[in-house]
Amino acid sequence: MTLRKPRKKISVMIVGNHSAGKSSFINWYIGESIQKTGVAIETRGFTFVTSGKKRETLQGDATVRFYDHLNSFGDFNGIMANLFTEISTSRDKNFSCVDLIDTPGLVDGDMQYPFNVQDAIVWMADHVDLILIFFDPIGQATCKRCMEVVERLNNGPHLEKIHYFMSKADAVDKEHDRQRVLIQITQNLATRIRNSHAFNLPTFYLPRDEAADCTIPNAIEDVCKEIDKSINMTVQKNLKQLKTDCERILARTVEVKEKDRAQKATNVQRTMQGVLLSLLTLAAAALMGMVFTTRFIDTLCSEALLGHLCDNGAARAMHHLQPTVTDNFNGLFGAAAGLVLVLMIVTKLTWRVQPVLNKKQLQQIDSYAQVVKRIAEQEDNLYKDYFKTLSTMEH
Numbered sequence: 001m002t003l004r005k006p007r008k009k010i011s012v013m014i015v016g017n018h019s020a021g022k023s024s025f026i027n028w029y030i031g032e033s034i035q036k037t038g039v040a041i042e043t044r045g046f047t048f049v050t051s052g053k054k055r056e057t058l059q060g061d062a063t064v065r066f067y068d069h070l071n072s073f074g075d076f077n078g079i080m081a082n083l084f085t086e087i088s089t090s091r092d093k094n095f096s097c098v099d100l101i102d103t104p105g106l107v108d109g110d111m112q113y114p115f116n117v118q119d120a121i122v123w124m125a126d127h128v129d130l131i132l133i134f135f136d137p138i139g140q141a142t143c144k145r146c147m148e149v150v151e152r153l154n155n156g157p158h159l160e161k162i163h164y165f166m167s168k169a170d171a172v173d174k175e176h177d178r179q180r181v182l183i184q185i186t187q188n189l190a191t192r193i194r195n196s197h198a199f200n201l202p203t204f205y206l207p208r209d210e211a212a213d214c215t216i217p218n219a220i221e222d223v224c225k226e227i228d229k230s231i232n233m234t235v236q237k238n239l240k241q242l243k244t245d246c247e248r249i250l251a252r253t254v255e256v257k258e259k260d261r262a263q264k265a266t267n268v269q270r271t272m273q274g275v276l277l278s279l280l281t282l283a284a285a286a287l288m289g290m291v292f293t294t295r296f297i298d299t300l301c302s303e304a305l306l307g308h309l310c311d312n313g314a315a316r317a318m319h320h321l322q323p324t325v326t327d328n329f330n331g332l333f334g335a336a337a338g339l340v341l342v343l344m345i346v347t348k349l350t351w352r353v354q355p356v357l358n359k360k361q362l363q364q365i366d367s368y369a370q371v372v373k374r375i376a377e378q379e380d381n382l383y384k385d386y387f388k389t390l391s392t393m394e395h
């Protein structure tokens with residue numbers, strides 16, 4: 001029986017063209033300048049930004065150890081030197097429940113990535129809870145690499161995880177420019193993605209002093225809401241998983257005990273059959289002895305040997321039978337010996353007891369069941385607590 005321990009945090013992967021504001025968004029979300037931002041192509045690798053007790057940077061090897069479910073990510077040629085974890089002490093927003101994954105900025109042209117960047121993003125998509133795709137209106141939002149990644153992600157099994165946004169909306173001055181860019185991105189995507197009719201591309205920008213008088217609607221709250229929603233869904237999923245795991249363990253303990261009971265009943269039956277067969281074997285052996293004794297009764301009853309024991313009915317009967325037995329000695333003795341052999345084999349085959357649980361082991365199983373029952377009760381309370389936080393969040 002395999003059970004997987006639930007992950008404590010959700011993972012949010014941010015994908016987009018180079019300079020779409022991925023790193024800036026992460027810095028804004030955690031309220032700390034952890035990721036380098038700027039026009040140069042700063043982020044060539046993957047960076048996990050996570051909350052912790054101490055500010056720390058982990059290199060590739062430590063990162064795959066830290067996130068052991070990502071072990072095979074290291075198989076991508078060239079990734080290890082371009083994989084980092086930034087641990088920040090920030091507790092801003094819901095950062096303590098989130099791992100933010102900054103991905104390499106996508107650009108076209110002869111830009112050399114140290115590993116297959118598209119494959120790596122698509123691989124990572126299998127291991128995250130939420131994928132935020134940022135397009136920026138002044139950069140290469142519709143670059144080939146970017147569109148290809150979007151198309152591949154969209155054709156994968158993760159449709160419901162993916163959310164698209166137009167970032168840096170304040171970078172365009174006029175509303176009609178923003179509309180034009182929106183249309184351009186949407187049209188470009190329409191040919192590549194499923195459900196494109198239901199496609200919407202909220203625009204956001206980071207709240208900054210320079211953007212204070214910007215009148216463009218800012219959907220930055222929606223980006224945060226997607227993250228919150230994903231956290232809530234994961235909480236529900238984990239609670240549900242905990243419940244099913246508890247049920248599975250309890251069912252297994254019942255199953256093990258039942259099997260043990262059945263095994264014990266079978267063992268009793270087999271032991272009884274074994275004892276009976278052993279007695280029959282003994283009887284056959286006695287018969288063999290009697291045939292032998294009858295054959296040689298004269299010799300055995302000679303004074304020198306056991307003469308003093310021969311004055312009884314049995315010895316007389318043997319004397320009486322001796323000529324017949326002597327004539328057929330080989331056949332009779334062989335048959336009796338054969339019977340002994342056959343009975344011994346049958347006894348051995350029948351009297352095979354299966355391993356059963358001892359008292360201590362049974363007590364241990366009972367104690368497991370008790371612990372799991374207690375956890376199931378706690379799960380119930382956790383659910384109630386969770387609903388309570390939801391209702392306080394709403395009001």
Ligand SMILES: Nc1nc2c(ncn2[C@@H]2O[C@H](COP(=O)(O)OP(=O)(O)O)[C@@H](O)[C@H]2O)c(=O)[nH]1
Pocket residue numbers: 016017018019020021022023024025036037038039042043105167168169170171204205206207
């Ligand atoms: N006007 C504006 N500029 C932004 C915004 N977010 C990021 N930037 C700028 O865009 C540039 C690229 O941002 P960066 O986070 O490095 O993009 P990345 O390549 O996707 O990580 C930087 O100079 C940022 O200051 C935004 O919301 N509005």
Ligand SMILES: [Mg+2]
Pocket residue numbers: 022023024036037042043102105
């Ligand atoms: Mg960046």
